[in-house]
Amino acid sequence: METAEAPPTSDATVHGYTSNKAAYLRRLKRIEGQVRGIARMVDEDKYCIDILTQVSAVTKALHAVSLGLLEEHIGHCVVGAASEPDPALRAEGIDTKVKEASDAIGRLLR
Numbered sequence: 001m002e003t004a005e006a007p008p009t010s011d012a013t014v015h016g017y018t019s020n021k022a023a024y025l026r027r028l029k030r031i032e033g034q035v036r037g038i039a040r041m042v043d044e045d046k047y048c049i050d051i052l053t054q055v056s057a058v059t060k061a062l063h064a065v066s067l068g069l070l071e072e073h074i075g076h077c078v079v080g081a082a083s084e085p086d087p088a089l090r091a092e093g094i095d096t097k098v099k100e101a102s103d104a105i106g107r108l109l110r
Contacts, residue, residue, distance in 0.1 A: 016076025017069055027065055034058045066108050073101055 017024055038054045078101065081093030 016072030016074075020068070020072070024065060024068070027061070031058055031061045031065070034061065063108070066104075070101060070104060070108075073097070073104070 034054065035058055038051060038058065041051050041054065078094065078097040081097045082090060084090035084093050
């Protein structure tokens with residue numbers, strides 16, 4: 001699996017999702033529980049269609065998290081780059097952040 005090169009971060013770095021971090025963590029813990037439930041279903045030899053239904057639910061839940069993070073990236077990182085006072089740095093920053101978003105969308109659609 002490919003991973004994007006993230007810039008080094010410090011404890012003071014604020015990401016777009018920071019204000020919603022607790023909500024994202026709750027959603028991810030719920031998804032984690034759903035995945036454990038799917039493993040239990042396989043272990044218990046449950047009907048394949050029932051398992052696939054649960055896999056679909058987890059996939060949709062992960063997509064919802066992904067879209068939320070993407071929205072946060074655009075609203076925080078792209079908009080932040082657009083507020084750079086230096087025109088050359090602003091253009092470069094916007095291009096970089098938009099490319100990151102575009103690449104992330106491409107990975108989500110694969």
